[in-house]
Each structure stands twice: as C-alpha cells, then as structure tokens.
Amino acid sequence: MTTTLGGPGALMASETAQQPAVWRGLLAESGPSGASGIDAAAALVRRRSPRFVLLVARGTSDHAALYAKYLVEITLGLPAGLVSPSTFTAYGARPDLRDVLMIAVSQSGGSPDLLRTLEVAKAGGALTVSVTNNAGSALASTADAHVDVLAGPERAVAATKSYTAQLLALYLLLDRVHGGSGVADGLPDLGDEVLARDAEIAALATRYRFAERMITTGRGYSYPTAREAALKLMETAYVSAQAFSGADLLHGPLALVEPRVPVLAVVSAGPGGEAFRPVLDALAERRADVLTVGSAGAGVVLPETADALAPLLEILPFQLLARHVAVDRGGDPDAPRGLRKVTETL
C-alpha cells in the first residue's frame, strides 16, 4: 500500500526516508569542532581510560545500547554491562563506579529514571556520557559529556531516524575512543539504495498480513537488529513478535517454531552471520518459514559493509515492513494505541 501525504504512517514514512540525510549530517558534524560533540566526548573518555563500561537506556534506545555493548567488548576490549535502572532507582543501589564509563542513550533525553541513574553513577565516581537527540535535555546537561545524534525533531511514536543516528553516533564515538578512523562515508549512499527498495518490501508485507506471531533472530551485531525489528512490528503492527539471539533460540524457544509462525532472520556476512548457520539448520529441520535479511541473506539481500556498521542498513527493511504491515491491516503506525512518544518511568 502506498503511504500518502498525511495518511496513516506518513510521519513514520517521512522520518524513515530521512535517515541517509541524517547520517550525512552527523558524519559532517563528527569532526573536532563538529556540533555532535563526538570528538570532545571521545577525547574525555580517552583521557580517563575507563576499565568497565555500563550502558543504560530504554525501548528502542536500549537496542542501540546493546549494539554499543558489542562494540565495546569487541573493538575496545573492555567488559561491559547493561544497567537495569530499577537497581539504582527502586532498590537504591549505590555501586562503586570508579574507572567506569556510563553511557546513557535516549532519544528525548527526558526519561526520569535514566537521569536518576546517571546522577547516581556520577556520584559513584563514573565518567558519564549521554547520547541524545536533544542537546537541551536534562540528560545532556547532567552528563560529563554529551553526544548529539542530530536526527532533527522526531514526531512519529515509532523511533526510526533517531535509532540509526544513535547507532552511528555510538559507532563514531567508540571508534574515536579506540583511535580509529571511522570509515562510514559510503554508508548514506548504501542507505538510499536500501530505502529505494520500498516496493519490494511492500510486496513482502502482503505475505505477512495475516501473521499474528513472528519470530526475529540474529547473532552478534545482528542481534540488536532482531530486537529492534520485533519492537517495530509490535508497536506499529501489533504483531506478537519475539526476538531471540540465535543461540538462545535453540535453548527452549525453538519449540515455538512451526511452519505457520514466520521467522525473520538477520544474517550478515561477518562472524555473527557465520555463527548463525547452525541456527538456520535447526530452523530448516523444523520446517520453519524463514526470511533471511542481510548481506549474507537470501531473501532481502543487503549491500555488504563493515561488519560493525551492518546494523544501520539491516534495520531499514524492517522499518519499512512494520509500517506496511501496520497500514495494510488498517492501523496507523503514527498513532499506535496506548503509546506516547516520551515514556516516563521511575
């Protein structure tokens, strides 16, 4: 179904389409005096040379944080963890966080539990960096350094451009900390290439129109994509989508797989995709209906890119798919039932 101006999902369609332009803007502002603040934040992190990294986020931003966790472990060689804010807010944990870098990721920068977590972390000795889409937010001003993902105002409830801008900002930040050169220049053009395939994805969506349940899966860098894809399908099309890392899928949830439950597998050409092969075999054994998406996919084949950057391209077909399925079903992904843009929990 074509998305018409002002029609259901028009906002989400417009923000999805803006992504390559947002990436170009962020890349242009990632230099020493760039408005993103990436360079200054990276310099501060290098100076303090943390030994452990904690990430804190909610919802879509939590998937960007999970992506950053893989980057920290693999490229920086530092142990990392995702914080459950309730330990700080509800249980009053006051951990010793000297030598710890805490990165808070939030589109709005306005989530009270993230702000409280950051404050507690700072008091506990952590170096704090916030990554938001709002330089005027409390999270931005509280952190020792702020990275602006420069995605521009995001009005659709389902986050799209702020998500990939977070991924790119985190990639550039951690690459800079590592002393890398951040070769991401070709990415916006590849993004345009993928988004131009909207008709292909719209055709795919007709196949999933009647699916009540879906399973998304991936390993390594592609696992955050599987998680975010499931969230998009849940919040816009109300599909009961479950995301599993490839390895976890084999520990129990595989019993759920049957021919009438579609599986969307994110498979890149990197080590994560390689390690995913046994999962594809197990799915075939259970006669699953599998669509593979990614640079090593056979269904929606994406252009190859550096392994760590693949998640930026991988999520695009899922953003398109979620919107098409939602609109085909008569819903409006711009106004999902029961949701608001900024969620406040303490």
Next chain:
Amino acid sequence: MTTTLGGPGALMASETAQQPAVWRGLLAESGPSGASGIDAAAALVRRRSPRFVLLVARGTSDHAALYAKYLVEITLGLPAGLVSPSTFTAYGARPDLRDVLMIAVSQSGGSPDLLRTLEVAKAGGALTVSVTNNAGSALASTADAHVDVLAGPERAVAATKSYTAQLLALYLLLDRVHGGSGVADGLPDLGDEVLARDAEIAALATRYRFAERMITTGRGYSYPTAREAALKLMETAYVSAQAFSGADLLHGPLALVEPRVPVLAVVSAGPGGEAFRPVLDALAERRADVLTVGSAGAGVVLPETADALAPLLEILPFQLLARHVAVDRGGDPDAPRGLRKVTETL
C-alpha cells in the same frame, strides 16, 4: 488434569516437587566443609575482591544469571554485566579482565560456548567461578572455583529444580561474599506450602487453555521470574509468551496488550513491586486481563519472604501452570518438540 506416574509431564512434575528438598540439601551443604563449595568460592572471591562482575549463561540458567546481576548490583554494590558469548567465541574479543569476577551458570556444565568464554576470561585475567549441577563437568574443572547446586540428576527437558537451586546457590554465594548470614532457612517450608497449592494452579490452567499468546512482566528481582515463566510456557505449552520488564513494557510493547491477551504479572512486596504499580495502572487502562502472582499479588498470593529470596517462590506457580497448560492441551512437557536437554552452540 492430574499428572499420572509415567504419563505426560510426570518427570517435570516429580522434579518440580523435589525443589524444597533440594533447597534443604543445599542449605545443609553450604557451610565451611559443605559439598556445595559455596564457602570456598566465597572466600576466594573475597580475597581477590573484584571490582566488576560478569555473568555468562544460556536459557534458563541465563535467568538465574540475571537474578545474580541484581544481587551483585544491589547487595555487593558492584557494576555487573551479562556476557554475550558470541563476542568471545565468534568475534574473538579478548578483553582486559583484571579485577573482574566472571560467574558461569549452567545446569550441565557442558555447553562449549560457555566453556570457551570462561577460558578466554581466565586468560584475560578474570577470576572465574562456575555454578553447575555437575561437579564432573568441564566448566566445573576449568573455573578457579566451582559451586555445585546439588539438585541431583535433572532429566526433564524443562529445567525446574536446577533453576531454583541455581538461584539459592547464587544467593548464598553472594551473601557469603558480602559477609552476610544468609537467612534462607525458612524457605523450604514455604516452598512446600506453595507447591501444595497444585489444585489451585490446575484450575487456573483451564482458564489459559485456549490462550495462544501471553505476556509476563515484573520489575527488579521479579523480572528474572517473568523471563523464566515465559520460557517455561514457551518450551512446554508452546504458548507464545513474551516477557518484559515493567518499564520496557511501557516503551512500545504496551500496544500489544488487549483484553484477549492475558498478562501474568509478578508483583512482590519489595521495592520492585512498589515500582511496578504504574505498570499495573497502565495495564488496567488498556483493559488487560491481568493475573498478579507474588507476595503483593492479588491472584496467586505467595507468602512474604526476604525480597531477594522471593524469586525462589515466585517461579513455582509458573512451573505448575506451564505443565498443566501443556498437558491440558495434549502435549508432553517432558518431551517438547525440537528440544534436547543439553544445547550445544559455539
């Protein structure tokens, strides 16, 4: 439906019923010369006084690891993270793990990816502790210290007694590291009390017999319970059960909640349960069908216990429920389709 000797789910029923006895045995063997090895492991950890804790596990054991993460953050005041084994195995990450304690949790102790992760961690300078149900396993002999959860042979594919034995062993270990006294003596009797309510849960199961989808949720210490409850429902009764932390539920997945999708909420009397109140309000607003389980629950009301020990009791009704729903639907929870007891991924 009554579970008959040798009938469908008989093995799972028997192992579920053994849990209080397993806890008694573990408590008896948790002293200085006890067979669990808890005391020696705790002494070693205290001597090395790590500054960060990493946990690694898969499947049900991963929910025990998540529980331990809360304990570490809240009671030990140390930052903690859950490791994605693929970063070590597929991506070859070799992080600097001096001052890091890595705890590997596994029923069988035979998972190749956990073993590899532990070996890499050791080589990277970490102090390693394994928590298994098999003192003769590779994981047990590779770690610097081993804790035996002493659950006895577990033959049902769906883990029950090994899970709560892991919870108790981790509680005792971390309590001992903290220099605490581990007041868990009353727990086995409370466990017997809960398990004696099998008929109440069997009656509940008839209500969920036709539910294709379910949502489980909880906050803080109760979140691992929500995760494990969903896994039990998935792997035994093939219910498409999705677990969300209370806060994450409000970030998107709330759109999935509608009167025909039952919600099972784990609500304890502690801070986690308190922080969960706004989630219950949001669920009521969406006219959700909510069953609350826990010491602050109104549906399946559980005896009150120390906050950190509540997860041992909370999971029991869900183990019973999953088995009853599975058997009612004509399945055999002892032989779920597509699953084996030990899952090997690299």
